[in-house]
Amino acid sequence: MINDIRTGSFERMKQHNQSSVLNTIRIKEPISRADIAKLTKLTKPTVSSLVSELIEQDLITEEEAATSTIAGGRKPILLRINYSAYYIIGVYAAAEVVRVIMSTMDGKIITSISQEITELPTKDEFLEIVIEKIDYVIHHSKIERSLILGIGFAMHGLVDPVQGVAIFSPHLHLEDIPIKETLEREFNLPVLVENDVRSLAIGESWFGQGQNVSDFICLSVGRGVGSGIFINDEIYRSSFNTAGEIGHTIIELDGEKCQCGNNGCLEAYASESAILKKAKMGLNDHPESLIHEWLIDSKTDISLEMVFKAAREGDSFAISILEETGNSLGLAAANMVNLLKPSMLILEGYIFEQGDFVVTPLKNMIEKYTFKSPHEHISVVCSELGKTGMALGAVVLILHKLFKTESV
Known part of the structure; x- marks a missing residue:
């Protein structure tokens, strides 16, 4: 086996x-x-x-x-x-970081390493970074190669999981990255590739909030906005392997320009990038904001940490930006809930870890705009997997292949 x-x-x-x-x-x-x-x-x-x-x-x-x-x-x-008998490598590649872990079969991380991506790499440079980090976890974990079951790879953007190719990475501006072919040739191990948020949803179903939940949605917010959809205990990909692109659903006709080329996408209103853009563009109209003072003192650009710190200190400008973000996310989530009727919505991302500034308005919008019968209830919870959630999801890609029965 x-x-x-x-x-x-x-x-x-x-x-x-x-x-x-x-x-x-x-x-x-x-x-x-x-x-x-x-x-x-x-x-x-x-x-x-x-x-x-x-x-x-x-x-x-x-x-x-x-x-x-x-x-x-x-x-x-x-x-x-015997969860400690074999090991799995999980890789998460985002726009700004590559994270690699070595894990036991029950999700215990024994070695991990991350590298920030500060400049846009070529395809070869990107793959070199990944190979170098995988080499690192193999060497430092001191695990025999024969005990490694495989490599799971969670990649942001559009992915072909059958061919193991990253079709389009919007934030890295790369296309057709042959991840599976390259890594299998380099390490002589089975490699499975999946979209990052779908990997997260799979990881939540094994190690996180989605355990014993047959229908749920993961909503992930970072530089982009995405979702992973779990239906009847299985991840939903669609015929084109592109299901879950909630970030490119339209929430305002002829609205803000999105990097995808359309106008009014959720991602243009409710991503980390959108929060920073709103803060920069609106700051001159709010001279009373604490952010003004901090920018003068620190001589740095506006950061997410700064916006949330200001909100925690009662800054009305910062609070309003985060409330708008929660409203936009909640409206999009309510539409998904009305369509799919999951029993749980799992929130993942830095903005959900900073208190209730985004989470509360999001929940309020779901409560207001979902159509439900009296017995229906959706739980809205935050992921507890932390920064390694996507990489753990990549680990589960291999576990799923080992444990789950396929049709014969």
């Missing part, structure tokens, strides 16, 4: 059954062979054979139950996933 691509209908069926057994153990652990057979509807001999193979591969471990299920009988042998 590990790093093994089988061919033929029998072997595909066997791999399907093995993944089914492995995923059942993951969800129900500790669990006996007999209970696995009941849940998977596989025969006991089949389960026993598959479990033996998984033990041989060090993917699962055995332990004796604390008590017997039958008075005076033998204590059953229970099975657990």
Whole structure:
């Protein structure tokens, strides 16, 4: 199963059954062979054979139950996933940073490194940065290459996950980056590539707020605005692998110019870049703002940290900018909720970590503009995965391939 691509209908069926057994153990652990057979509807001999193979591969471990299920009988042998047996590399490439982690199968990060991108790179320069950072985590983690299951890659922009190509990276101004081909050739490991916010949603479903939630939306705000959509326990990509581009939904006809070329996109009103633009353009009309004083003292440009600090100190100009941002995001989110009816909205990004300045107006807009029956309720929560959320999502791309059953 590990790093093994089988061919033929029998072997595909066997791999399907093995993944089914492995995923059942993951969800129900500790669990006996007999209970696995009941849940998977596989025969006991089949389960026993598959479990033996998984033990041989060090993917699962055995332990004796604390008590017997039958008075005076033998204590059953229970099975657990051996999460520390293998490792996965997760890569997150944003407009301004490349972050690489080495993780165990349960999401524990053992090595990580980041590099800021200060100048627009060429395709080759971008790939060189990624390769260098992957080399670093492999070397410093001291993990044998044979114990690394693969490399998951979360890339901002438009991605073709089948070919493993970054079709268009708007903030890096790069097209057709052959990520999968390059990294598989360089490291001789399986590589899976996905859009960053879809990776985040997949990560939330395994390690974050989306655990045990079958339908949810991740709304991520950074230099851009994007969403990852989870429906019936699966990520939704669409036929074109472009689902979730909420940042380019129109919230104002003939409005602000967006970098995509259209006018009135959400991203032009509610991204980090939009917040800074509003602060710069409106500052002269608000000489009373604390930001004026801080700019004179520091002799630096306006920053997000400065806007939020001013808001925390009661600066009405800063508060109004953040409230407008929350209103715009909330209106777009309300439209998505009306269309898809998720039970949860997960918010990710720096602006959601700075108190309620953006979150409260966003929630208010959702409450005001969603059409719902009396029994419907949507939870609005903030991601708790932190800066490594996208990279952990990339790790789950590999885990998903290992644990989840595919149609045969």
